[in-house]
Amino acid sequence: METSEELNFLNILLPLAGIIFLIVLGVIFMYQQFRKNIIRQQLEREEIKNQYQKELLHTTIRVQEDERKRIASDLHDELAAALSIGYMQLTQLEDEKEFNPQKIAQVRELLQTTLASTRRISHELMPLQLSRLGFEKALLSLLEKAESVQPIQTNMAMSSNCDELPWIIEVTLYRMYSELINNTLKHAGATTIDISILRKSDQLFCRYADDGKGIPEKLLHKGLGLKNIESRVQTLDGKLEFGNSDEGGFYCKIIVPIETNNQK
């Protein structure tokens, strides 16, 4: 009797134990598969990230080199040429030993042109408007220039607490907006440009939008200008999002932390 009861008990309990064992085995198998795939995905993500960082670095270096080349050529073609002509004219004046007001006027004119070139080059190196007028007015002046070049309507909204931003943020944003406006004027065929800059506690929310034809999908991640903007945002530890809006046209959103850039 006891053996029969024990047998009954075993008949019920053993398969149940088997089922629980099966469940545990199944979960372990699934978990192993998950782990393998998660690690693989993480490695792939790291690889993409590294590749992207490399591309950004290359872009930064290329942009720097292009800028150096441009400055070198400006200095060589404009300043050096003008100064060597001035030098020759002054040497001639020295040899003539007679007072020649016409030649002196020529030298003065040449020096004036050289001075204007120097101003232009230095302005391109460091936007003078930014230090003279301040961030908001410098941006407004950029937009006014755009309006004078093409029939385009521009709107700008900036929150009142943006007047004491770190210099590095102001310069970087000024350059980015300059690049974006340039792109719109060159390629978009837009009729309006909207800029908004909003400061909320420790972050700056910047938006740029136009109503042009947008950016072709294939150029979305390849354009040098946009990569340049990406690398600039990265130097500020900011976040960047850009693309074509649902209504058509290009948009770009930038979020910049203010506090971390204060120490730069």
Add this chain to the structure above:
Amino acid sequence: MDYKDIVFLYTNFSLFIAFVIVLRNYLQFPKELKVISWYVFLSVIIQSSSQYLAFQKVNNLYLLHFFVPISFICFSIFYQKVFESFLNRYVLWLIMCLFVVFSLLNSLYWQTIETFNSYALSLESVLLIIYSLSLFALLLNESVRIEKKEILSSLRWINAGILIYYTSGLLIFYFGDLLTRFSKVRFEISWLFHSFIYIVQFICISIGLWKHPKN
């Protein structure tokens, strides 16, 4: 009101809530929740048919032979979609096909359509317990939680409903044959418990569907 009527009422009510949520939001659901909606539709059809047949005093056990493989297909597709990037998709498809074949053979030869298909139900429960426990284990990983963040809450509730129902149900399905041999009262108590976990399952599913990503 008899306690059976109360259970009957609450079972239908919990199913009705899930059904209304599905009808209201089906088009906004992501693919995973759409599959769960099919399961809710299936449950409504089976539940109403079985009650109609019971009212007509006709044996309705054969409905369970259709319900088990189809519900397993729904849940397999659900888990296949959730595990999509973490598990070879053919693993779940293979298990699903093998289960459907087993269920068919079981209904044809071992536990015919007029009897309770406890083997198929038990196997379905074992497989779904494995899937649901695996999903909870998967959701422990932070990168997965970030990837699924929009649907995370829905997944947790639905998965909890499945785990609660099939874990508790497994014992009833496993001891199904044995229970019929005991007194009628014990049998009824066990099925009362089954109705209770069925209600819990649909409450969890309803909450999961309600918490679907709104954008």
